[in-house]
Amino acid sequence: MENKPSEKTLKVIQTIAKIAKVLSTIFFVIGIVGFCLCVVGIIFLAVGFDSVQIGGVTVRSIIAKNAEMSNTELYMVMVSGLIECAVMAVLCKFTEIYCKHELSDGTPFTLSGSKELFRLGILRLAIPLAAQILLSIVLAILVHGSAEVNKVTVSSNGGSFGVGLVLLLLSLVFRFGAQKDAEAKAVQEETPAAPESEVPSDSGESSEEVSEQ
Numbered sequence: 001m002e003n004k005p006s007e008k009t010l011k012v013i014q015t016i017a018k019i020a021k022v023l024s025t026i027f028f029v030i031g032i033v034g035f036c037l038c039v040v041g042i043i044f045l046a047v048g049f050d051s052v053q054i055g056g057v058t059v060r061s062i063i064a065k066n067a068e069m070s071n072t073e074l075y076m077v078m079v080s081g082l083i084e085c086a087v088m089a090v091l092c093k094f095t096e097i098y099c100k101h102e103l104s105d106g107t108p109f110t111l112s113g114s115k116e117l118f119r120l121g122i123l124r125l126a127i128p129l130a131a132q133i134l135l136s137i138v139l140a141i142l143v144h145g146s147a148e149v150n151k152v153t154v155s156s157n158g159g160s161f162g163v164g165l166v167l168l169l170l171s172l173v174f175r176f177g178a179q180k181d182a183e184a185k186a187v188q189e190e191t192p193a194a195p196e197s198e199v200p201s202d203s204g205e206s207s208e209e210v211s212e213q
Helices: 004-048 059-067 071-105 111-143 158-190 198-212
Strands: none
Touching (some): 004 071, 111 158
């Protein structure tokens, strides 16, 4: 009866891990597809859109007219989307790997799992920050010397930063739980079992006392 609450909690954790694994796989695929589409878009912007015509009008002019963006702004959108999709794919892949290992272990309270979650938290902090710096540099290069750019800005990654901090804290909690579990098992192994010979000797002594009376 005492194990039921902990078993229910563990089932909830495993269910969340399964859902996270599925969602990570889905968003990983979406990130890969988005990355490839952005690459294709950059290539077409560079060499293809002027040669492709629809009704005598080039695709570049159609996009520029409907989106109300200049050629430089279209490049910035494609580069921004490419970097963001790459970041999403990488983070989702690492999340999928962690969830897969956690499900195979059957519990998050393992030293290896806590180390993997700690690494995931570090990646959640470092990769978006590095991507934002890289994106700012690339956009600055594209904007340099162009007076027609005014619609594309670098998005903030405050949400990912918060998620990274939460993952770091959870990894420490899981590591603490794993260490406590290991200590409890070590104490159980070191505790000597009561000798079985004492029980019959006591019963024999008591029977002798009764017979003497």
